[in-house]
Amino acid sequence: MSTPTKNNQESRLDLSKWAGLPNKLIAIGLVTVVLGLVVPAWHKTFAYSYLTAFMFFLSLMLGSLFLVLVHHLFDSYWIVPIRRFLEHLSCAIPVMAVLFIPIALFAGSIYPWMSVDGHDHALDVKRAMYNPWSFYIMSAALFGVWYWLSNGLRSASLEQDRSGAASCTVTMRRYAAVGIFIFAITLTLAAFYWMKALEYQWFSTMYGVYYFAGSVWVTLATTYVIALVLKNTGHLAPIIQKGTFKDIGTLFFAFTVFYAYIHFSQYFLIWNAAIPEETFWYVKRENGVWWSVGMLIIFGHFFVPFLSLLRIDAKHCLPVMVPMVVWAWLMHYADMSFNIKPVHNPDGSGISFGSLVLSLGTMAGMAGLLGKWFLKEFLAHPPFPQRDPRVAETVGVYVEPVSASSSRGSGQ
Amino acid sequence: MSGVGRQYGVLAEFDTPADVMAAAEKVRDAGYTQWDVHTPFPIHGMDEAMGLKNSKVGWFTFCGGMTGFFGGNLMIWFMNSFDYGIVVGGKPLYSPMFAFPVSYELTILLSAFGSLFGMLFLNRLPRLHHPLLKNKRFAKVTHDKFYVVIETADPKYSEDETHALLEETGSSHLEVVKE
Known part of the structure; x- marks a missing residue:
């Protein structure tokens, strides 16, 4: 307030008073970790809350990576304004790898297959996948591959900011063309090893794409709100368009339907075949509170967003979209809980105080850590791709094409 | 004249x-x-x-889709459960589970019809x-x-x-x- 002349763009959102938030969240997270380790009755609850929070944030990271990949695959222009922060989010691999360490350490008590003695036919046939060696090597390999892919894409993008060379776009396209297959395989493996393996007896070939659909869905919601905040703080104001929000909203709407389609298909096939090896998974999730969570997913994850976003203008109507983003976070958390927590609480006895505290605490801690990391990365680099060939098109400016002869002269 | x-x-x-x-x-x-x-x-x-405001075709699409979804469910319930109950695979006579795929297809079909005919109607087409x-x-x-x-x-x-x-x-x- 002492320097009123500084802000001639007074309408900009000032987030300086929130600067301490990530650290506070990390502190909450650390307290939660201590509580989880100290209170013996909370050990298991803590482990599964932690895994749920981890899978939630992994969704954001992989969803961002997917959006960056499809941007290059389809050579789309509308995503250019938001690509840089998606690149940062997808590069959060080292943070996720650190967050994975506790899961790796306590895997023995989180994943029941690790403590099966003797014969279990359901496990014996899957031993190639579910044995400690595979688990640890594969987990390390997944982080390695994601690190290579996301950093390869981002460094080419940052290189283009400096050089403006078209060859960077070509490099990113090459990464994307190979990367989309690697992405599909690695995401499926992650969902199988870290989430589906909780109930190793179960079969569902759709599980990978199911995790993918929910992940991209929640990432698009998050993208919407990050783009909105960064527009209001002025970082993306020069480039972001009204249409950008409409496009993110439309894709979010599409993934609302896609997720419902996939989850319904998984349920329907299992329901129709009625084989005990498959049905037990859903039968368990009809107990107690899990029945309500299942209903919440049907109506809250699909019908509420579907019906409220059906109108074309809802996608850039902030009073609809902003609550929807918060709702999407809640729904994705409910979805992750529905997948993970019944292993620990098969009877679906009500939400205990301990599980509430530990769930909120682990979420806060990871959000703080990733938020802090994201802000550091975001502020260290230009806020959007500076010299992407599609920038002019994004902002709706027509640039006269350079004729073939002069481009040959001035090229390189 | x-x-x-x-x-x-x-x-x-x-x-x-x-x-x-x-x-x-x-x-x-x-x-x-x-x-x-x-x-x-x-x-x-x-x-x-x-x-120009948002086109009104969307309302025709919406009504078509709703008709398809509820009509499909109603049809399956009436045929397989109410009028002439048939037990298939030990499943209930009517369940939204197996009625869903067909109703969903009908939702798409009738909302496409709604879009097409709504567009023709609003444009006063065909005309000579x-x-x-x-x-x-x-x-x-x-x-x-x-x-x-x-x-x-x-x-x-x-x-x-x-x-x-x-x-x-x-x-x-x-x-x-x-x-």
Whole structure:
């Protein structure tokens, strides 16, 4: 307030008073970790809350990576304004790898297959996948591959900011063309090893794409709100368009339907075949509170967003979209809980105080850590791709094409 | 009923998308309602320049989709559970699970019908003739010219003012279209 002349763009959102938030969240997270380790009755609850929070944030990271990949695959222009922060989010691999360490350490008590003695036919046939060696090597390999892919894409993008060379776009396209297959395989493996393996007896070939659909869905919601905040703080104001929000909203709407389609298909096939090896998974999730969570997913994850976003203008109507983003976070958390927590609480006895505290605490801690990391990365680099060939098109400016002869002269 | 020779409207020709866009904004701001822009290809932002609201076709789509979804469920319930119950695979006589895929397909089918027929209805199509179609010059709308047409049916239409407005927009050619 002492320097009123500084802000001639007074309408900009000032987030300086929130600067301490990530650290506070990390502190909450650390307290939660201590509580989880100290209170013996909370050990298991803590482990599964932690895994749920981890899978939630992994969704954001992989969803961002997917959006960056499809941007290059389809050579789309509308995503250019938001690509840089998606690149940062997808590069959060080292943070996720650190967050994975506790899961790796306590895997023995989180994943029941690790403590099966003797014969279990359901496990014996899957031993190639579910044995400690595979688990640890594969987990390390997944982080390695994601690190290579996301950093390869981002460094080419940052290189283009400096050089403006078209060859960077070509490099990113090459990464994307190979990367989309690697992405599909690695995401499926992650969902199988870290989430589906909780109930190793179960079969569902759709599980990978199911995790993918929910992940991209929640990432698009998050993208919407990050783009909105960064527009209001002025970082993306020069480039972001009204249409950008409409496009993110439309894709979010599409993934609302896609997720419902996939989850319904998984349920329907299992329901129709009625084989005990498959049905037990859903039968368990009809107990107690899990029945309500299942209903919440049907109506809250699909019908509420579907019906409220059906109108074309809802996608850039902030009073609809902003609550929807918060709702999407809640729904994705409910979805992750529905997948993970019944292993620990098969009877679906009500939400205990301990599980509430530990769930909120682990979420806060990871959000703080990733938020802090994201802000550091975001502020260290230009806020959007500076010299992407599609920038002019994004902002709706027509640039006269350079004729073939002069481009040959001035090229390189 | 003089019929032949009655004025349908006034047609203004433009050479570039930018010119016709600027002209559309002027006509919109002047408060005309019975008018249209004709171009060889879609121009982004034209609906806003013309002041057009969101199309009403969506409501037809929505009603079609709803009819499909609930109609499909009703049909399956009536046939397999109410009128002539058949037990298949030990499943309930009616369940939203197995009724869903068919209802979902019907939702898509009937919402597509809703979109198509709603669009035809709102555009008053099919029709056999339109006054613009016998205008020789207008044929270039499928090639490289852009047109604004203000109808005489517009309450704000007056021969002098409307002509003056279109001249002001920098039209390269003005012409009265006969019915």
